[in-house]
Amino acid sequence: MRHGQAENNVQHILAGRQSEYHLTERGKEQVSLTANGLKSIPIDMIYTSPIIRTVETTKIVSETIGVDYGIDERLTETEMGSVVGMGFNDVLEKYGNIFPGFFRDDPTLENLKIEKFSDIRKRISNILDYVAERHQNTNVLLVTHLDPIKAAITRTLDLKPESLFNMTIGNASLTILRHDSSEYNLIAFNVMDMSRYSWNSRKNDNLQNI
Secondary structure, three states: OEOOOEHHHHHOEOOOOOOOOOEOHHHHHHHHHHHHHOOOOOEEEEEEOOOHHHHHHHHHHHHHHOOOEEEOHHHOOOOOHHHOOOEHHHHHHHHOOOHHHHOOOOHHHHHHOOOOHHHHHHHHHHHHHHHHHHOOOOEEEEEEOHHHHHHHHOOOOOOOHHHHHHOOOOOOOEEEEEEEOOEEEEEEEEEOOHHHOOOOOOOOOOOOOO
C-alpha cells in the first residue's frame, strides 16, 4: 500500500527521507477509504516504512482493521541525495529529466547521491522474502512509497525504465502480490475505491505520481 496524499505530493516536492511531510486531510480520507475496504480481508500483520507519512497512514489502517504494525527500514523512501526538498519542475530545469534514467541506474546520477533503483529492489526483495517465510499462508500489508512499490512489481514483471517512470500508483492504493513457492505473482495493481478514479479527465489529483 502506498501512503495517502501528503503535503509534498500537493507541493510536487521530492521529499526523500530527510524532509518530513504529513498527510493532508484528503490523504487521511483516502487512507480511510482503503482501510474500510480491507476490513473483510484477514490480515496477519502490518509493516511500515519509518517515514511519517507512511506511519500516519499505517496508524489509520491499524485502528480501522484492528491489526498491529511494526516499522521496517527496508520499506523506507528513496534516498534522494542532492535533489531532496527540490520541486519536480526545479529538478527538470536544473538537471534535465533524470527520472527514466533513475530506473536504469544511470551512472550520471551518482554525483547526485540518489539511491540506485537496483538497491531499492534488493531491500524490497529482501523484505518480501522475509514476510513470505515468516508469515506463511497469511496476508500481510506493507505500507511504503512509490519507488519501493515499483521495485516490488519488477519482482514479477520485466518492465522498461520508461514504463516504470510512467507507471501511475495512486496515493493510498493497493498493489497485491501472491507468493507461491519461490515465485511472486502480481494479482492487482493501483487498487482504489471506485470513487477515486477519474472517468472524465486524465487529470486527477488522486493519482499523485511523485
